[in-house]
Amino acid sequence: MKSEVTTVPARRGKAVRVPEGGRIKLINTQGSQVVDTWAFNADHLGEFMSTEHSRSCLEKLIPGIGDSLYTNRRRPILTIVEDTSPGVHDLLLSACDTERYRLLGHVGYHDNCADNLRTALAELGLEPPEIPSPWNVFERVAITHGGRLEIQPPPVKAGDYLLLRAEMAVVVVFSACPMDLVLTNGPDRAPKAVQYEVLPP
Amino acid sequence: MKSEVTTVPARRGKAVRVPEGGRIKLINTQGSQVVDTWAFNADHLGEFMSTEHSRSCLEKLIPGIGDSLYTNRRRPILTIVEDTSPGVHDLLLSACDTERYRLLGHVGYHDNCADNLRTALAELGLEPPEIPSPWNVFERVAITHGGRLEIQPPPVKAGDYLLLRAEMAVVVVFSACPMDLVLTNGPDRAPKAVQYEVLPP
Numbered sequence: 001m002k003s004e005v006t007t008v009p010a011r012r013g014k015a016v017r018v019p020e021g022g023r024i025k026l027i028n029t030q031g032s033q034v035v036d037t038w039a040f041n042a043d044h045l046g047e048f049m050s051t052e053h054s055r056s057c058l059e060k061l062i063p064g065i066g067d068s069l070y071t072n073r074r075r076p077i078l079t080i081v082e083d084t085s086p087g088v089h090d091l092l093l094s095a096c097d098t099e100r101y102r103l104l105g106h107v108g109y110h111d112n113c114a115d116n117l118r119t120a121l122a123e124l125g126l127e128p129p130e131i132p133s134p135w136n137v138f139e140r141v142a143i144t145h146g147g148r149l150e151i152q153p154p155p156v157k158a159g160d161y162l163l164l165r166a167e168m169a170v171v172v173v174f175s176a177c178p179m180d181l182v183l184t185n186g187p188d189r190a191p192k193a194v195q196y197e198v199l200p201p
Numbered sequence: 202m203k204s205e206v207t208t209v210p211a212r213r214g215k216a217v218r219v220p221e222g223g224r225i226k227l228i229n230t231q232g233s234q235v236v237d238t239w240a241f242n243a244d245h246l247g248e249f250m251s252t253e254h255s256r257s258c259l260e261k262l263i264p265g266i267g268d269s270l271y272t273n274r275r276r277p278i279l280t281i282v283e284d285t286s287p288g289v290h291d292l293l294l295s296a297c298d299t300e301r302y303r304l305l306g307h308v309g310y311h312d313n314c315a316d317n318l319r320t321a322l323a324e325l326g327l328e329p330p331e332i333p334s335p336w337n338v339f340e341r342v343a344i345t346h347g348g349r350l351e352i353q354p355p356p357v358k359a360g361d362y363l364l365l366r367a368e369m370a371v372v373v374v375f376s377a378c379p380m381d382l383v384l385t386n387g388p389d390r391a392p393k394a395v396q397y398e399v400l401p402p
Contacts (some may be wrong), residue, residue, distance in 0.1 A: 052252065052334040054296040060295075061348035072332070075301040092262075094253040099275040103258075130331050131273070133253040143344070147262035194205075 003199050008035075010191045011178035013116030017042060018166040021201030023081060026174060028138055029195050030160035032186035034177040036113040036134040038093050039069070039077050040140050040153035042169040045126060047071045049078065051133040052093040068167060069135060077170060085156045090136035092149060095177055097131075104181045111178035120173050133150060136177075137162060139184060153186045202399050203320040204342050209236075212379035214317030216325050218243060222402030224282060227375060229339055230396050232359035237296050237314040237335040240270070243370040244376045246327060248272045250279060252292040252334040257333045263290060269368060270336060278371060283364035286357045289378035297380055298332075305382045312379035322376050323324035323402060337378075338363060340385060398399040 005027075010016045010173035011113035013036075018024050026035060041047035050072040054063060057070040065083050094100075095117065114131050121128055138160075140152045165170075174196060180189045202235035206228075209215045214237075219225050227236060251273040255264060258271040264283050269277035295301075296318065302311035309330075315332050341353045367373075375397060377380055381390045 050295065050334075052293065054300070055293050056295045057352060059350045061344060061350060072295075074298075074304060092253065092256050094251065094257045094273075097275075100257070103275060133251075133334065143262060149256060149260045149262060 001199055003195045005195050006138055008174050008176045008194050008196065010176055010193045011111040013120035013173060013175035014196070015112070015120035015126070015171055015173045016196065016198060017124070018170050018172055018198055019066060020166055020169045023163055023165050023198045023199040024172055025161050025163045025199065026137060027159065027161045027195040027197070028085065028156050029158065029161065030192040031156055032154050033156070033192040033194055034139040034154055034184050035137045035194055036116075036175040036177055037137045038117055038134055038173040040128070040195060041071065041077070042171050045171070046129050047073050047075070048129075048132050049135060049136065054064070055187065062087070062091060076157045076167040079165045079167060081165050082161070084158055085138060085160040085162065086153060088138070090139040090141040091133075092141055093139070094134060095131060095134045095175070096177065101181070107179065113175040113179045116175035117173050120175070121171070124171065126171065151183050153183050204224070204278040204398055206396050206398045207347065208373050209377045209395050209397065211377055211394045212312040213375035214314070214374060215397070216319035216321035216327070216372055216374045217324070217397065217399060219371050219373055219399055220402060221367055221370045224364055224366050224400040225373055226362050226364045226398045226400065227338060228360065228396040228398070229286065229357050229363045231393040232357055233355050234357070234393040234395055235340040235355055235380070235385050236338045236395055237287070237378055239318060239335055239374040241329070241334055241372045242272065242278070242374050246329065246372070247330050248274050248276070249333050250336060252336065257291060261290060268331045277368040280366045280368060281363065282366050283362070286339060286361040286363065289339070289341045289356060291340040291342040293342055294337060294340070296332060296335045296376070297378065302382070307382065314376040314378055317376035318374050322372070325372065327372065349361070352384050354384050
């Protein structure tokens with residue numbers, strides 16, 4: 001496998017196959033950009049990375065270096081090998097979708113992570129069995145008084161990266177979150193491109 | 202509609218239809234019992250109560266009295282009308298399933314909430330499109346140092362109840378959680394029956 005850096009354009013998604021034991025490096029090229037991330041068992045898309053099973057298996061809100069994310073069958077699917085960011089990656093919030101933007105007052109179509117997942121998989125000839133709860137890599141969601149959830153700017157600088165190892169043959173989907181109405185992608189509310197690189201086993 | 206109290210036997214699940222505007226009272230008959238709860242749009246099971254969309258819409262970890270739970274289309278599906286328990290209802294952990302018990306060291310089949318969901322819906326001639334992340338009513342999951350999650354005994358006494366209003370025609374599924382290996386259902390680790398009552402609009 002030739003390793004090369006691929007760009008996920010701002011507001012868009014990309015799906016990529018990673019073999020078992022392969023690694024994928026997700027680079028926050030310009031900093032302060034959230035990347036909604038999904039992973040599916042390449043042989044059976046009905047098995048996928050699950051936020052609730054990851055929390056249950058890890059007994060943690062947020063996985064750290066050395067931790068795996070788990071599938072809806074409680075099998076490790078991705079493991080965090082390196083992380084140069086502060087390691088704040090939300091597992092609580094849903095992917096943005098057309099309804100999210102409508103509720104925020106946006107009129108007309110808005111790019112969104114749920115559609116990016118569908119489109120990215122379609123480019124590989126695949127269809128998601130559902131829209132799993134995403135792993136919102138680089139997203140900071142603070143738990144404040146009384147269990148309130150507050151989206152805060154990502155504490156992530158340009159060039160920070162997350163290196164993941166595939167624990168089975170997977171299809172990984174990254175969506176450079178197109179949110180431009182709240183602080184998800186920083187105080188400038190400017191969605192930016194990110195990059196990834198697949199490294200062989 | 203005649204109102205009557207139905208028992209969900211210990212370790213089992215039950216599905217029930219509730220019309221729009223109807224209410225359903227879930228009674229913790231003997232106390233200290235967790236009830237994994239799901240709700241599906243009765244006209245389209247692909248729309249269902251979603252923990253991640255509920256957290257996103259409410260901007261809260263745990264809904265309180267007056268709050269609605271939301272579907273994967275960000276529409277209110279159930280609203281908490283009354284709650285005599287301390288109001289601790291986990292939205293973070295996955296439903297127990299055969300794999301959960303295997304990982305805990307159990308050998309052979311063990312009743313579990315995921316299968317209870319399937320069986321309960323099958324009794325109405327229905328099939329779940331997936332196993333949604335459950336609303337673990339009466340379950341206490343503490344967030345401790347460094348974001349660790351700790352299952353603690355439910356702070357719920359016999360007779361405590363939760364009264365919910367259906368915001369659309371729904372199929373509600375309750376599973377009296379069969380967990381008997383960890384503290385989910387209290388220090389005696391004894392799964393117990395619960396009851397529910399459907400009240401007309």
